[in-house]
Amino acid sequence: MSGLCRGTLTNIFKSYRSAIWNTVRWQHHDSEQRPISKLLIANRGEIACRVMKTARKMGIQTVAVYSDPDRNSMHVSMADEAYNIGPAASQQSYLRMDRVLEVCHKSGAQAIHPGYGFLSENVEFAQLLAKEDIIFVGPPASAIRDMGIKSTSKHIMAAADVPIIGGYHGEEQGDDTLREEARKIGFPVMIKAVRGGGGKGMRICMTEEEFDVQLESARREAMKSFGDDVMLIEKFVERPRHVEVQVFGDKHGNYVYLFERDCSVQRRHQKIIEEAPAPGLSWEVRRSIGEAAVRAARAVDYVGAGTVEFIMDPQHNFYFMEMNTRLQVEHPVSEMITGTDLVEWQLRVAAGEPLPVTQDEINLMGHSFEARIYAEDPNNSFMPGAGPLLHLSTPSPSEDVRIETGVREGDEVSVHYDPMIAKLVVWGQNRDQALNKLKACLSEYNIVGLNTNITFLMDLASHPKFVEGDVHTDFIPQHYDELFPNKPVTSKDLCEAALAIILNEYNENVRRISKSQDPTSPFAPSVIPRFNHKLTRPIALKMGDKEHEVNVTYKKDGGFTMAVNGETLEVSGNLVRSDNVVTMKSSINNEVSSARVVSEGKELHIFTKDGSKCFTIPSAKFEADLGSGAGATGDAVAPMPGVIEKIFVKEGETVNMGDPLVVMIAMKMEYVIKAACPGVVEKVPFQVGDNVAKNTHLVKIAQTVES
Incomplete structure (x- = not known):
């Protein structure tokens, strides 16, 4: 009996879940219903695809909208119809209510699902759809409004006997007032945009000394994200x-x-x-x-x-x-x-x-x-x-x-x-x-x-x-x-990487001889060791900023002896391909393991049950010398592609280490770029609103030499 329970428990749970799903019964009140036969999804990416899967299951046709860079995206290909609504910037595409509404009328969709983000919690959008007699797959505009303003929602929740945490939700928004209210509540406090969400416009302030800086940063991000910089202050639990x-x-x-x-x-x-x-x-x-x-x-x-x-x-x-x-x-x-x-x-x-x-x-x-x-x-x-x-x-x-x-x-x-x-x-x-x-x-x-x-x-x-x-x-x-442990590369890691390189070479040579149909080719598998001229070869590898060398000796039985870091290890293995997945089965000193291997240019990626490692084959010195040199160590560099939101300095100004130089907006987040050293601003080549690439020098600083 106990054996039967152990063997069937998983299937029982699965059947139970499936039964619950399949026995859900929807009652019908025809006089109150407005059937949906075509649905517009006013979103992109994962959530648009998610909604389309269910709509398809229900027999509902789907309409996608997309920005210029999303033309060939997955959600566009999944939809029954798709319409372009503007350029990349969401303010000019996915946040354009008028363009979404135009597509809705053009396509004949009776309803709009907003997904999450973008227009999903926009009161004006919900009101506009109600006015146009289009079904909004979401709550009424009044609920979005009441819950979207945190100070209002707190009062409503208190009246509904929902536990709330103490704080300041008042209309007076002066810096002095907010600072004094924070002092009354007691630090640490949470500064929050009343229309916030997803961590936007929210800062944790641990001490009174940092309050003004955190308040300004929260306001700036809130205005950018929600067009409203009204704040509330709460006790931080x-x-x-x-x-x-x-x-x-x-x-x-x-x-x-x-x-x-x-x-x-x-x-x-x-x-x-x-x-x-x-x-x-x-x-x-x-x-x-x-x-x-x-x-x-x-x-x-x-x-x-x-x-x-x-x-x-x-x-x-x-x-x-x-x-x-x-x-x-x-x-x-x-x-x-x-x-x-x-x-x-x-x-x-x-x-x-x-x-x-x-x-x-x-x-x-x-x-x-x-x-x-x-x-x-x-x-x-x-x-x-x-x-x-x-x-x-x-x-x-x-x-x-x-x-x-x-x-x-x-x-x-x-x-x-x-x-x-x-x-x-x-x-x-x-x-x-x-x-x-x-x-x-x-x-x-x-x-x-x-x-x-x-x-x-x-x-x-x-x-x-x-x-x-x-x-x-x-x-x-x-x-x-x-x-975030320090994970030093081990001899086993290096042997795995060297083995993957050798096996990839072997498979490539097999592919070449197979393609050429020439059994006498020097690339033939039977002469792989001879192809290397010696039975021993060094394989250079780099992980992070450290270079390593594995000395490989080919053995007649198809295995290898590898010398690395003063150790000698016996290694063998093979590669198995299934679809786009290449699995390497290896034995290193009789320890058998499995890993997925991906080669991309000079990079070798190895994925195991413990995580992933990336090795590179170092370039020859003359290739490295051809690269462009880095700029001055004091220059402010863009950590990723983004848009210049604010510039704090001008040419000729003196800055200290840690002074804010530039604010960037990238991936919907605000980043403050600070001076890495004291110095004098030599050049500010960009203006607010400019798009910049990763590693672009935003501010050139002549570093002050300390005596």
């Missing part, structure tokens, strides 16, 4: 958890919650890994926070999918933070633990149908994780990046593994938009099983062409405290040393 509840309402007064998600582990105040349900909560707390979220939704007559976000202290007391009046990026983990399709719910509720289930009929099953895969460099303060996806291979999707993405191999991650490449979502019977599945799938998510956070996510998911579920918003700073 130290070691807090970010726990949010998925709620849903219909036009008939029905409300449910689909349990909670923990999104505590963040960088730059933005989420990178989410899970559902939140670890460590009792069912009493789970029910209490869910019911509070429903009261919040009911207080603003909410319709559709929404998320009520709470700050939770170590004692599991929770306080309302904000309500996101749209579908969240991390909604798939809620779908995985409840067996639902929230986009389908959105579309049906927007068309006037009631919710298909009551609260008692929603069951929590298993555990789910979502890892956001970004084009960014974790080792450089998570600096966002951009560039081509030269190689992309992923784990195989299944019922328990979802890959939500809007890009394919060969596509480019654009500097103009969010740098998220994909969301990897997994489900397991319990948290441990789901976490093991997440780690295994991350090791199979291999990308070449730009920096990603995949190896960091693998290290994060393996951290003992994360495994325990001991998570909070300070997790990354607290465990920084363990999450």
